[in-house]
Amino acid sequence: MQGAFSIKAREFDLDATMYSGQTSQPPWHEKGKYYSELLMIDDKPALVTIKQTHDKLHVKVESPEKVHLSEVKERINYIFDLKFDIEAFYDFLYSYPPLDSIVDYSRGLRLFLAKDAFECIISSIASANCSIRRWTRAIGNMKRLWGQGYVFQRGTFYSFPSPDVLAVLDDDSLRAAGLGYRAKYIIGTSKKITRIKLDGMDYDEAFRLLLELPGVGPKVADCILLYGFRKLEAFPVDVWIQRIMEHLFKVDYKHLRDFARDEFGEYAGYVQLYLYNYARKSGILGGV
DNA sequence: TACCAGGTCGTAT
DNA sequence: ATACGACATGGT
Numbered sequence: 021m022q023g024a025f026s027i028k029a030r031e032f033d034l035d036a037t038m039y040s041g042q043t044s045q046p047p048w049h050e051k052g053k054y055y056s057e058l059l060m061i062d063d064k065p066a067l068v069t070i071k072q073t074h075d076k077l078h079v080k081v082e083s084p085e086k087v088h089l090s091e092v093k094e095r096i097n098y099i100f101d102l103k104f105d106i107e108a109f110y111d112f113l114y115s116y117p118p119l120d121s122i123v124d125y126s127r128g129l130r131l132f133l134a135k136d137a138f139e140c141i142i143s144s145i146a147s148a149n150c151s152i153r154r155w156t157r158a159i160g161n162m163k164r165l166w167g168q169g170y171v172f173q174r175g176t177f178y179s180f181p182s183p184d185v186l187a188v189l190d191d192d193s194l195r196a197a198g199l200g201y202r203a204k205y206i207i208g209t210s211k212k213i214t215r216i217k218l219d220g221m222d223y224d225e226a227f228r229l230l231l232e233l234p235g236v237g238p239k240v241a242d243c244i245l246l247y248g249f250r251k252l253e254a255f256p257v258d259v260w261i262q263r264i265m266e267h268l269f270k271v272d273y274k275h276l277r278d279f280a281r282d283e284f285g286e287y288a289g290y291v292q293l294y295l296y297n298y299a300r301k302s303g304i305l306g307g308v
Numbered sequence: 309t310a311c312c313a314g315g316t317c318g319t320a321t
Numbered sequence: 322a323t324a325c326g327a328c329a330t331g332g333t
Contacts, residue, residue: 041314144314153331
């Protein structure tokens with residue numbers, strides 16, 4: 021089955037979003053501005069290929085089974101958070117010096133939300149103290165090694181392995197995939213995760229629960245909640261956020277998370293996204 | 309060669 | 322409670 025449609029996508033930069041390093045998943049497979057990835061639509065495998073032109077997102081779908089294009093559309097809208105009123109967010113930033121200057125650095129950047137919550141949890145654990153390049157490569161390795169492969173015209177694509185598959189792996193195999201010392205955390209989390217349901221929970225409840233998973237500290241928990249569950253009040257504090265917040269607000273590291281929630285509320289997650297990008301790309305913190 | 313990468317954990321104060 | 326070193330491994 022094949023299909024195609026387009027989505028209106030104003031104030032959206034697909035390339036920037038795809039390569040912004042959000043820990044929901046690695047960037048999709050790119051072939052000359054066409055991005056492809058395997059999505060499960062009502063438990064049916066579908067290869068989704070997207071390309072942006074101006075304010076439009078062109079979507080192609082290929083599947084061995086019949087999938088509803090409306091479901092795919094809803095899924096794409098969700099993954100790139102296309103229904104988020106980003107102009108209202110910009111208005112918020114413009115009215116909030118010193119944040120008014122960061123918009124121009126990341127215009128069109130949106131959340132890159134998880135297509136698979138478990139993949140996001142493992143990606144977030146893998147990203148700790150690790151370069152984006154390395155953890156995205158490691159996740160790709162895991163998919164090829166232990167995920168399920170589906171053959172399409174564009175090639176073979178793999179799902180992210182399920183918790184029960186990862187739970188019985190040995191430490192050395194995970195290390196061989198490039199996870200390093202985090203291998204034991206991933207096995208431990210895979211064993212525990214089947215007993216955990218985050219879907220209906222509020223932010224604080226889910227945060228506390230996530231901290232019980234091995235390899236999950238406050239920063240990783242917030243990444244999981246923001247990129248995996250769209251908890252917009254989450255404010256992952258990493259080294260970059262620490263530096264830029266100290267530079268802009270002079271708030272002590274320990275209070276950053278609470279400060280952000282109080283100050284930014286439901287925009288905390290997006291503020292973090294834009295600050296992270298700004299801190300890394302602007303060079304304002306000196307080189308890098 | 310050291311040092312850094314979207315931090316967390318275990319141990320010692 | 323808070324502070325500090327260890328931790329895999331690849332890139333510069």
